Amino acid sequence: MEAEMSQASAVPPPGIPQPRRSVMIYTRYERFWHWSQAALIFILAVSGFAVHGSFTLMDFRTAVLIHSSAAVALIVLWIFTTFWHFTTTAWRHYLPDVRGLPAVIRFYVWGILVGAPHPYSKTLKRKQNALQSLAYLSFMVIIGPALWASGIIYLAYPLWGQWATGILGLPTVVFVHTAAADLMMIFVIIHIYMTTTGKTFTHYVKTMITGYDTIELTPAEAAYLEEEEVSRLAKS
């Protein structure tokens, strides 16, 4: 078996299609945090813009209660998820591989319109294409932190408010928070649109719900999964 593994792990020459199999690429935890984060961000966006006075869907007190509670829930989720990313080394998926970027951009600008295949195919090691990882990375290191950092400072206003004066106080915090919330909305909207660009309109969404996608597996990966994580392979 040792010999098999070492032999199989030899990287197959590029361009040679590998057998495709239905594999669980999003683990249960990933799906859980993806969807609960989606729900929380939706709740936060609605209640946050209600606090902001953008619309009068709910009264201010309710909006504050919902927003603050959802914010705390989201922070807890993020702490767990960050921990999870580092313990499972899943964080590597976010490392942007800029070499693939031009091809992906070309695809979204033109190829996708005429039905070209995606220049990138998911592998077990890399679930995200170059543009995706760049987008998610900016989400996770810029928009997300800007929101939660300013949000926590905002939430703690009663604790520091008495020392803050003028522009250095709440206005700056609210500015960052609101601007990041705007960016978040744009990210989410584009993100949702992108989910319709799979093989079928709902392919990506289904994948994120079931966790399974059909991807090319190198013989080594296939063997590894058969041996160590057989539950991730769909019974075919």
Add this chain to the structure above:
Amino acid sequence: MASTHPIVPLLFIATLGWNATAIAATAEHSAPAAKLQPVADQNSGSLSGGTADHTKFEALKGPFQTGADVTKACLTCHNKAGEQVMKSVHWTWDYRNPRTGQLLGKKNVINNFCTNARGNEGMCAQCHAGYGWTDATFDFTDQARIDCLVCHDRTATYYRLPNSRGSAICGVLFENLAPIDFAHVAQNVGLPGRENCGTCHFNGGGGDGVKHGDLDSSLTRPSKALDVHMAVAGPNFACTQCHVSRHHQIAGSRYDMVAHDETGLGKPGARRDVATCESCHGTTPHPKLSLIGWQLNHHAERVACQTCHIPRIARGGVATVTDWDWSTAGRLIDGKGYAEEKYVQADGTPRHTYWSIKGNFKWDENFVPTYQWFDGRMVYTTADTKIDAKQSPVPINVVKGDPGDPNSRIWPFKQVRTKVPWDPVNKTLVFNHLWGDDDTAFWGNFDLVKSVSAGMKLENRPFSGTLGFLDTVSNWPITHMVAPKGDAVGCGECHKPKGRLAAITGVYLPGRDGFGWLDTLGIIALSLTLAGIAAHAAIRLALRFKIIWRPEWRPK
């Protein structure tokens, strides 16, 4: 929000003696208006109870001819009371504000109601806790002149009359009053109830509820909805439960307010110096373990308790004056003064909308206060102030406060706009001689130039002889009529555009404020995103379903 207090029968018919049929019998000015009936079992705080039965004291058997005779009897036991009362503003009507240095007190100020007590003591000093103050010769050192009974009578049979005769037209005032049985009153003294304090304080400005908007006869027997503290069916607090005292010095004067009490409860029983909410409720009265409670406790650092907990002014069925125009005073019909009563307040009582002796009034009730930053200091426009008439309306009292100052909080106020007589040449407010049986008193001769000349002469102040009318505004802090907590002002009434705090500056108020251009930018970016997506999707679909298509586009 109907309060359930019964209308107290009016003992005094305070109409002036001319043309009595033209004036309905209302409690407008001129007398300690309605005689308020005593309310039993009021809660006066730590002093409640008592250890002496005054009917048993030899000294109180009488007979007494006058109130002063009773006072002398009181002082035989309460031998420090005289000294103590003489130090209180109830006696001195004189107050030097330690923070602003201004000389205030009813003896000195000019307001925008009946303007000045000074020079009209014969009438106005009915609400002085002493007997016989008619002019500057009053002896402030004579203890026998103290009126103990006005505050301590618990029979509701004691009353006060003006200290001097007014004009002949006031002749029928106070007719047909039952003589006071002084011995009966003296033997039935007790701690002051709301009716005692209310005799004067409910009638500030010249009648029930006129001045303050949060102090009127509806507080004699308030419902819970009107006032949680004084509610007869609730804690039934007497005024002195909050307005604590030591040696007859009563806490909580409007002349020197504590706008932000950071001491709170203090040591048990220690706080005899303030009438703040915090002195009973502490500085963090909301539930500490709830998110909203936590936020509200911190709101209390910048927002006075009253701002949320007194949602509206004058909720008890008694209206308050919001606008007064002296410039129309003195109109006569057939040479006689008259009154119009075109406002009917919620309890059904009609109120003066015009009165020859005072001019035109506007009333309001159950209305939203005005909110301002307040640090407890009020700077008064006094008789010495050179008035800048470009400022209109001229504030009679400027509410001091600053959003950057931790001692300032957002407070509710009732504002009154008044056109008052003034001297436009010397640019000063004027003393008006309203009361007297001489021919210069306005309430008799209806000649303002004459009465103001007399008032200024009495004060040895210059008067140019030209009389004008000045647009003024005064601010009355609102602190009574605390509503049940369920009726407190909701968050959204301030945290919204054009809400209650629309005029408050210096703070970022979520829900009210924003960065206009950021919102615009956000909306533009969002629209562009959606438009881009729509365009992309449209082209995608058109190509996908070959609505537009060229074979050479087929991917290799």
